[in-house]
Amino acid sequence: MTSKILSIVIAACVGAVIICTAGLGLLGGHAATCTYAGPSAAPQAWTAAGGYTADQVSAAAIIVRAGIDAGVPVRGQVIAVAVAIQESSLQNRSDGPDDSVGLFQQRPSQGWGTRDQLLDPVYASRRFYTALLAVAGWPQMPLTDAGQAVQRSAYPDAYARWEHDATKLVTTVGSSTNGVMSVNIAGCLTPCPDALNSSNAGGTPAAPSEASGACDWVAPVRAPIVSGFRTAGRPSHDGVDLAAARGTPIRVASTGTVLVVRCNVTPASHGCDQDGSPSTPGCGWYVDVLHADQIVTRYCHMLTRPSVVEGQQVLVGQVIGFVGSSGHSSGPHLHFEVHVNGDRSPVGAVDPVMFMAGRAPIGHQ
Incomplete structure (x- = not known):
């Protein structure tokens, strides 16, 4: 065999x-x-x-x-x-x-x-x-x-x-380092969405092309924003919600080191391997990644345990998990945060739309 x-x-x-x-x-x-x-x-x-x-x-x-x-x-x-x-x-x-x-x-x-x-x-x-x-x-x-x-x-x-x-x-x-695929465009999700989302790319994790050094950042998913950063109705909402479908691959926004892989839900007995609800506090399955210049990105409400581990080095565009609805969530989406100065608390949070605007704009289908 x-x-x-x-x-x-x-x-x-x-x-x-x-x-x-x-x-x-x-x-x-x-x-x-x-x-x-x-x-x-x-x-x-x-x-x-x-x-x-x-x-x-x-x-x-x-x-x-x-x-x-x-x-x-x-x-x-x-x-x-x-x-x-x-x-x-x-x-x-x-x-x-x-x-x-x-x-x-x-x-x-x-x-x-x-x-x-x-x-x-x-x-x-x-x-x-x-x-x-x-x-x-x-x-x-x-x-x-x-x-x-x-x-x-x-x-x-x-x-x-x-x-x-x-x-x-x-x-x-x-993975491009293994045998099935050798995708060289994962670093170019924003300018080349059609190629990345084609049947050939298949959403598999991959390293960026040597020829695309300008692609230091990518959009983690391509989806419209359905809830913004610290709006009047949600002043403590420290990120943006991107309405991607359940199972959509989530790509790490830039090269870095995985800091946290955790199931965050209250009560803990609810777990993160099932959908949460608006009355279920927590980020569900989530990942924090530390990038250059002490930038931290956060990815919440994943479908299942993320496909990375703490301490792992990840490359821009690499798939780290899939969109779900675990934790405090009313339906499948990606909650995406950006923090500066290495501060993962609300104090360090900045508007992801503004931060990503000159790097790899988010909020587009």
Whole structure:
């Protein structure tokens, strides 16, 4: 099984090229060329990660690559990997119950394809995504509901337990330093949104291009502002709320060091792996990142545990989590804050719109 999966990963490392040129003024007066060069030329020899074997990580890479090729957003890739963890432990099994086979334990007798087809991890992944995309409203569904709508499992609640693991695996295998992708435009989210949000980019975390040094800052999401900084109605609102859809990848606004990864909710027993409410105090799952010049950015109300850890170095444009509604929240959105002088208290908070205006403007769809 190892050689088969690795050969598919190698074969999958063929991609398109997207080139877009940013106009003057979008990056503080600088022009930048953002290039998506496709998957890296060198095949990835996957290693164990996060408690998963090299074979399992390789299988996750195949699933993610198939999702990218099909234009499936990152949220869909996370759902697919979580389902495969539950169904097969990311193993290309040929001996499942009844006539179930493959990574997703799909059944030839249920119309998924022939046995040989379903033992091809690429084919099985594509069939899963085809079924997922046919589910109305799947991006807004809890992971377990979306997975169940496709699989119709006897254990429909089991998928949810793997959401964190799946998020970490998608982040790991989608990195430009690994094998599935080599995206060079993550530093240019503002001038090149169409390229970054295309099926080829897939929302995967990546390093900025060497040619786009002017891209020191990016918009964490592209979405309209629905609640501003310290308005008359919310004088203690120390950031802005960006109305991005549930599951939208959140990109770190600039290169820096992760200071805090925390579930902040009252009472603590409520947890952050479910939606909060306007009467649930706290930031939910959130991340603080320290940047150059003692600038700190904060990202609140994430869907699941963030995909970074405290002390980790992150690159501008890297995906650090996904939009959710945990903590004090009435619906999915990103609460984004900017603090100066290294002061993470309200005293250090500044208006993110004003701060980002000359760097990477926020509040645009």
